[in-house]
Amino acid sequence: xxxxxxxxxxxxxxxxxxxxxxxxxxxxxxxxxxxxxxxxxxxxxxxxxxxxxxxxxxxxxxxxxxxxxxxxxxxxxxxxxxxxxxxxxxxxxxxxxxxxxxxxxxxxxxxxxxxxxxxxxxxxxxxxxxxxxxxxxxxxxxxxxxxxxxxxxxxxxxxxxxxxxxxxxxxxxxxxxxxxxxxxxxxxxxxxxxxxxxxxxxxxxxxxxxxxxxxxxxxxxxxxxxxxxxxxxxxxxxxxxxxxxxxxxxxx
Ligand SMILES: Cc1cc2nc3c(=O)[nH]c(=O)nc-3n(C[C@H](O)[C@H](O)[C@H](O)COP(=O)(O)OP(=O)(O)OC[C@H]3O[C@@H](n4cnc5c(N)ncnc54)[C@H](O)[C@@H]3O)c2cc1C
Numbered sequence: 641x642x643x644x645x646x647x648x649x650x651x652x653x654x655x656x657x658x659x660x661x662x663x664x665x666x667x668x669x670x671x672x673x674x675x676x677x678x679x680x681x682x683x684x685x686x687x688x689x690x691x692x693x694x695x696x697x698x699x700x701x702x703x704x705x706x707x708x709x710x711x712x713x714x715x716x717x718x719x720x721x722x723x724x725x726x727x728x729x730x731x732x733x734x735x736x737x738x739x740x741x742x743x744x745x746x747x748x749x750x751x752x753x754x755x756x757x758x759x760x761x762x763x764x765x766x767x768x769x770x771x772x773x774x775x776x777x778x779x780x781x782x783x784x785x786x787x788x789x790x791x792x793x794x795x796x797x798x799x800x801x802x803x804x805x806x807x808x809x810x811x812x813x814x815x816x817x818x819x820x821x822x823x824x825x826x827x828x829x830x831x832x833x834x835x836x837x838x839x840x841x842x843x844x845x846x847x848x849x850x851x852x853x854x855x856x857x858x859x860x861x862x863x864x865x866x867x868x869x870x871x872x873x874x875x876x877x878x879x880x881x882x883x884x885x886x887x888x889x890x891x892x
Contacts, residue, residue: 644797645673648672648673649673649674649802649803650789650811651808652674654761655806659802660674661765664765673773673796674765674772675773675789676772676773678775680774682757686754689754691754693748693756695757696728696729705720737760776794779792781801781818787799789801803815807825832870839868839870843867843868844865845866848863849861852890853889853891871890
């Protein structure tokens with residue numbers, strides 16, 4: 641049994657690291673650990689923004705920024721009044737990472753590499769003595785006086801528990817079991833796998849495109865990125881028909 645943690649954070653992605661670092665900076669004495677089920681942390685940050693990490697967007701008005709979140713517009717307005725784009729830029733600047741604005745407003749590290757963000761997070765967690773425990777898949781959570789967090793082999797006891805496990809139906813189920821209600825998830829970022837060697841030569845090309853899913857009679861317009869394994873695009877599909885459906889073909 642691992643006792644006496646001030647805070648356990650479930651999930652070693654961007655949200656988990658950001659939470660852990662901010663907490664440790666305010667409470668240097670607190671014993672904090674991040675439990676990550678994978679062999680490595682920050683895997684999505686690595687691939688984000690085509691490997692460049694689109695950290696934020698140069699929109700400085702809370703109301704305007706919230707309009708970009710069709711399902712979180714109301715919920716995010718309050719938090720945006722406490723922590724906005726300017727705070728994100730300052731946060732990274734103060735920790736040695738400069739960001740730049742591109743013509744379309746997207747903001748990336750000046751190095752054009754998501755590794756810069758990963759290094760910033762990893763160096764800070766090390767400096768702040770935050771434990772990073774990889775290959776620790778949380779399988780259940782119980783609450784008595786303190787929280788008990790279980791992996792297959794171990795039990796962690798903590799006063800505070802933060803869940804930043806991304807889109808994990810298993811973790812949502814655990815949260816439901818603890819009395820939380822979970823909003824039904826709908827897809828907004830799409831990857832489309834294409835098994836065709838010709839695509840590897842096009843990898844890295846980003847363009848504005850109209851994407852049609854004939855099977856579902858859906859159409860969306862926006863930025864599309866070609867990767868070595870297929871396509872990646874974000875969509876403004878506002879209905880839930882996609883669900884977990886297997887899409888057979890798309891039209892560009
Ligand atoms: C291809 C791609 C490109 C993207 N580009 C951008 C971008 O440029 N800018 C941007 O802002 N966003 C981008 N996104 C969205 C991006 O994924 C999110 O902004 C961000 O990574 C979410 O971070 P998170 O910490 O909430 O979740 P995640 O990064 O998903 O982290 C959750 C972590 O929890 C772990 N976990 C889950 N269940 C358990 C468990 N039971 N026990 C222990 N650990 C568990 C997972 O393994 C994972 O490491 C992109 C997404 C994709 C797929």
